[in-house]
């Protein structure tokens with residue numbers, strides 16, 4: 001039944017519609033992932049798009065997903081271990097909204113900010129502006145509701161929850177905590193995929209995530225992985241319309257940096273501009289040869305001409 005569902009969805013299930021999810025970039029990242037992984041780690045999981053991709057393709061023997069945001073980790077736990085109840089609770093919360101009005105959303109947001117219930121968070125992610133989560137320093141959800149959409153319908157969410165649970169059940173361990181703590185047991189036979197928040201969104205004015213991540217801490221953590229011989233891939237700084245986010249990683253890490261075409265910037269499109277977004281993929285030694293151009297979905301080996309905004 002689940003295979004039928006997956007085919008019907010024609011894409012991998014994606015129950016947590018995080019803005020910036022790596023779902024559409026998975027085919028571009030895939031060629032650089034080794035085929036002999038014992039344990040796959042995704043310590044900045046969010047919607048865990050790459051883990052869903054990896055587990056669907058049987059890339060590793062087991063998987064560890066984690067996030068510093070406890071309700072996100074909790075949400076993954078409940079999706080995997082109790083999809084029926086998770087889908088039912090989402091259905092009940094979603095169905096409580098008679099219209100796309102503000103009041104109901106704001107009530108659920110206040111309830112989440114008091115109790116940190118993971119399924120309230122799922123509803124807020126689905127219903128907030130552009131699925132772009134925003135948190136205050138103390139972890140309160142601060143994003144507003146989207147006036148134009150009602151959020152993922154319960155039937156579609158049910159399929160996505162059951163599809164994800166089917167892919168991940170009995171293979172995944174869910175952890176909660178800082179990425180350095182949740183990957184300390186990674187070994188030379190393992191692989192770590194990391195998609196931390198851009199520095200631009202965590203140390204600038206635009207704080208998307210409750211937790212801050214500084215470049216020196218990220219670099220120190222990557223050095224530890226390198227010292228243990230752990231293979232890894234890191235999605236990192238980006239570039240939109242010629243504006244670069246985040247500093248390049250230090251050369252002493254000896255990483256290979258590839259540029260991936262992530263698509264049109266939705267923020268720029270909304271503002272009436274056409275801007276392309278390019279993301280970096282840093283790989284530990286031995287996983288890729290350096291390549292000067294930008295890799296695109298249409299032409300994964302080709303050279304994409306990056307049109308800078310005038």
Ligand SMILES: C[S@@+](CC[C@H](N)C(=O)[O-])C[C@H]1O[C@@H](n2cnc3c(N)ncnc32)[C@H](O)[C@@H]1O
Nearest residue numbers: 018021022044046047049068069178179195211
């Ligand atoms: C860019 S999002 C990851 C998106 C993910 N790749 C996806 O496909 O949806 C970054 C995630 O890292 C988490 N995070 C931020 N700081 C962290 C830290 N120090 N350790 C672990 N997770 C962290 C945030 O809560 C957020 O869910």
